[in-house]
Amino acid sequence: MNIAAAKAALSHLELDENPVSVRAKSRDFFWYSPVLKARLDHITADFVVAPRNEAEVIEVLRACYAHDVPVTTRGAGTGNYGQAMPLVGGCILHMKNMAAVVGVHPGRVIVQPGCLLKDLDAACKAHSGQEIRMFSSTWATATIGGFIAGGSGGVGSCTWGALRDLGNIIRLRVVTMEAEPRVLEFTGEELHRVSHAYGTNGIITEIEMPLAPAYDWVELFVTTQTFREAAQFAADLGNEPGILKKLITVFEAPIAQDYFQRVAPYMQPGQHLLALMIAPHAMDGFLTFTARRPDARIIWRTDWPDWQREPGPVFEYGWNHTTLRALKVDAQITYLQVRYAAPDHLARVEAVRAAFPPGEVMQHLEVMQEGGQTMFAGLSLVRFTTEARLDEIVKIHEELGCMIFNPHRYTLEEGGRQTVDDRQLAFKREADPKGLLNPGKMIAWDDPDFDFAGVYAYARMQVAG
Ligand code: FAD
Known part of the structure; x- marks a missing residue:
């Protein structure tokens, strides 16, 4: 994952690198669940980019693909299942x-x-x-x-x-x-x-x-x-x-x-x-x-x-x-x-x-x-x-x-x-x-043999602290 190279390639777009606002835009309503709150509270992306049109979406995806940067899309971040949370960091694609x-x-x-x-x-x-x-x-x-x-x-x-x-x-x-x-x-x-x-x-x-x-x-x-x-x-x-x-x-x-x-x-x-x-x-x-x-x-x-x-x-x-x-x-x-x-x-x-x-x-x-x-x-x-x-x-x-x-x-x-x-x-x-879109959310992709006996724990999830 080469974050610096991806950011440089996208520097002409609307980019947000401020850690406080990047963290805010990496969160949704996951905290409704005490189980998810305990597991996802530390999650944050590396940067946010807000494309203005489809051509810019293509540019973002092309650059992130080239530099192996995961992309998690964000609407308004009101989902409750941690859907919009970037489990391995990377880029938030903000659709505002x-x-x-x-x-x-x-x-x-x-x-x-x-x-x-x-x-x-x-x-x-x-x-x-x-x-x-x-x-x-x-x-x-x-x-x-x-x-x-x-x-x-x-x-x-x-x-x-x-x-x-x-x-x-x-x-x-x-x-x-x-x-x-x-x-x-x-x-x-x-x-x-x-x-x-x-x-x-x-x-x-x-x-x-x-x-x-x-x-x-x-x-x-x-x-x-x-x-x-x-x-x-x-x-x-x-x-x-x-x-x-x-x-x-x-x-x-x-x-x-x-x-x-x-x-x-x-x-x-x-x-x-x-x-x-x-x-x-x-x-x-x-x-x-x-x-x-x-x-x-x-x-x-x-x-x-x-x-x-x-x-x-x-x-x-x-x-x-x-x-x-x-x-x-x-x-x-x-x-x-x-x-x-x-x-x-x-x-x-x-x-x-x-x-x-x-x-x-x-x-x-x-x-x-x-x-x-x-x-x-x-x-x-x-x-x-x-x-x-x-x-x-x-x-x-x-x-x-x-x-x-x-x-x-x-x-x-x-x-x-x-x-x-x-x-x-x-x-x-x-x-x-390359499995770069919203990683960790589709078990069938990461661990097809998972037996649903307990909570799935995505192995590559960002470590707290
Ligand atoms: P986000 O939370 O930003 O994203 C949701 C998911 O969609 C994420 O995985 C994100 O990556 C993906 N995504 C967003 N935009 C795109 C895109 N352009 N392309 C690909 N993927 C994309 N849900 C219901 O279904 N019905 C309800 O009545 C309902 N009531 C709710 C009430 C409250 C108080 C809260 C907190 C949540 C509720 N929800 C409900 C859950 C949530 O609000 C809805 O699912 C909502 O419509 C999500 O919209 P969002 O813009 O916030 O999406």
Whole structure:
């Protein structure tokens, strides 16, 4: 790795060598996990470069390839799995200057990867009253490139499913890490080579995404007396095709009472909470749906604001914002990502609730569509004690038939389905022959015989101190 030679070759570009800001740009939200915090806190790159266009991306990759310098791409660094952390140092490729909306068309948008989700939505709305189908709850801060390379779904997934589902990404333009980088365009099956690949096998330089009509969504909080009623409300609402919605989230008590300061005064002890986004023209259907459930009570509507202090966007209570709000109050809180598949999702959640002592695992559910069915993604809050107990909690979930996407691991495989994605591996062999893109994140590349018995420890990781 010849850092000095690479920097010299790139000195005419926007380069950051200040150790303090380089370290800041080498970090993401890995610290949500006490396991990752213990292992990755010392990680830092050697320099940051922010290309202004695709030609500069090619220049960076060509120079880093020539001098054996690893490259880790950064959108906004809001990922939770340490995805954007340069485990062996080297170069951070910061996409902040490639943020243009290239063109908005009926039903689709073409955009550069560094565009913030909120800016993309604003451009589509201003152009023709359209919006992106789904976004991570970090809408205000995260980039579209980071969402595609590191995220999975979010606000909108209760109607549209996950990013990986057919039709939710239209086209990706990708630059390879070779002596002479190539520019490739992927659609269809080929999208899976690089979507959710943590930038381990190519740099995304242009994205085409589908759009939906934009609405002034009515945001609501609803309470129920029992958790079962809240979960059933969410599952049933997810199954109402005529009621257009963008968010259905369930919080088991005492999540809202303990962690949602502006909501808590309007709730009774023991009540459970739902956060919802409903299209204005669907409100009549929604109110009829709710009236059929005498236990459910609307406590907040954005179209009837009557609280002294407005709570802010309801989606900033859901998805991984729930964990953030809890962590701000209680540093012992961490989380798990759980898949409660249909058709047994309600029963599985109840089985998990019964398996833990009160307060150790608190249910936070997000309704999603999967294969035409409503199911739950759980982002359960977990009161952390030890790594051994956390592993036990994971195991108990798995024994109860739930799949865990473990957010306490930094590799693609351990954070995913624990299997090698052959398409991603095959494309890495072709597009990154020296293994310089985001090293240490793809086990299949480094250690194909790994048995997933314990935490994967990347042998070349930067040493602390
Ligand atoms: P980064 O963190 O910068 O990057 C993510 C990954 O993508 C990294 O591996 C990086 O190397 C790679 N990458 C970035 N840009 C490119 C590129 N152009 N080409 C190739 N690789 C690239 N995630 C969800 O899916 N849904 C949620 O609702 C959600 N809510 C969250 C809430 C909070 C409070 C937090 C902290 C995180 C949440 N996340 C969620 C995780 C994260 O915010 C999202 O994945 C987000 O969209 C990442 O965007 P980013 O720009 O910050 O990407």
